[in-house]
Amino acid sequence: MRELLDSKLARFEQLEQDMLDPAVQADSNRMSAVAREHGSLAKLAGKYRHFKDVARQITEAREMADGDDADMRELAEAELPELIKERESVWDELLGMTIGGEDANRARCIMEIRAGTGGDEAALFARDLYEMYKRHAEAKGWKLEIMDASATELGGFKEISLSLEGEGVFRELMYESGGHRVQRVPETETQGRVHTSAATVAVMAEPEEVEIELKPEDYRLDKFCASGPGGQHVNKTESAVRLTHLETGIVVQCQDEKSQHKNLAKALRVLKSRLYDHRKQEEDKKRSDERKSLVGSGDRSQRIRTYNFPQNRLTDHRIGLTIHKLDQIIAGDLQPVTDGLIDYERQQQRDQMEGLD
Structure with missing residues (x-):
């Protein structure tokens, strides 16, 4: 410390x-x-x-x-x-x-939400997560910008990338990384049965320009026509871009803007954040003998939370937190969850902290 x-x-x-x-x-x-x-x-x-x-x-x-x-x-x-x-x-x-380590005070981050198992219902859940984070950002006074989105015909998202900016944004949202599971009766269900589907969230600190050096020769740039739900083309010009980082194989694409120049600028920001996150993950592996935070590990494969709509219940499995106000949380009041996670992390640090003298 x-x-x-x-x-x-x-x-x-x-x-x-x-x-x-x-x-x-x-x-x-x-x-x-x-x-x-x-x-x-x-x-x-x-x-x-x-x-x-x-x-x-x-x-x-x-x-x-x-x-x-x-x-x-x-x-x-x-x-x-x-x-x-x-x-x-x-x-x-x-x-x-x-809380959150050396990136705790980052004022900018990239969030990626992807539909997991569950087909159309998973895509609709990904949309609901996006709406939840959007309303929470509005309440916090953060700036939110859509970097890229792949929508479905029913209005869900296969995946969506966001940029968020504001005081404390990364420290609060870093805990959202991981697997999110929903239990509810889908809009497409006619028998009233409860289904389970999932989405994953990744939150990455956005580095400053001087922290990640990225030259044109470091990546391959592909240009293509942007498309909408179902694959239909929404424009006839090659405004969408796809970047492939040659060393790591990381792929980023952006088609949300009508301007190729704007899409490229957004894609570069996301690619730099992924590269920064990739390097941090490698550093964590090298320090695998050191204690890792239970709630701040950022493990994308870990199932961190369940949203149970029939019981109006949210459960965060990392710290055993259960709140029977899911309707309020999904409407954007994420603060009770965030506060619980930060308080847990703070207590962990207190418990491990040696005397101040």
Whole structure:
């Protein structure tokens, strides 16, 4: 924890220097990326600086309490309890701010929702998940943009990619990665039987321009005509694009915009996020001997949650959380679930945290 905070503070201070560098100032794209990353770290860096200052005051007060001057000892002993209380309070705030690891304070992320087993009902469930996240984003004041979508004739989604931007967006949504299962009577069911279907969600931190270098020779670009539900062509120009990263084989396509240029820009953003996520996954495998967070592992194959409509019940299987307000949650009130997951993660960190001294 302290190592992570030290690295974040060092990065923040480096960005402060970069913003004063004439070479950076002359490059508007780089300056914008540096300023954005600096801004995303400012709150955490300020809080950690405050923590370190309080810790320094505690050290000085203890030295005074051990000294020979009776007046200074009395003063130090009176100050110590309040200083220790303040330090613990600030540390608790830091815990909350760093839930999610080194990407906790990312203000942008990419979310991909894909229909799983269940045919048309799975696609409709994927649509419902999208609507849930969309309403939650609106309530949080986040900016949401559709990057690409593959719709079905019944109005569902085979898959849909989103970009979300706002304070705390990745820290909150990272817990959505995994398998989501729904139990309900489908719109297409005439006998009133409850069916089970599934969708998967992947949430990836969106890196800054300077973090992932991607050259045209690193990927193959294919252009094709965008199509709608059922495969019918919705335009006769090759506005849709497909990118294949040559080293990893990662494939991204985008056809939501009528402009090929805009589709390419969106596809590059998604590809960079997938590459960043791919590298993070590889790093996690190398550190497989280290403890991994139960709720923040981002394992796409893990079934994380069940949405049971007949019982109006949501169950998050990772932490044993059950809420009988599924109608409110699916309508966008995801906060009780998110808060439960973050509180669980925070308590895990507290339990493993060694003494602050």
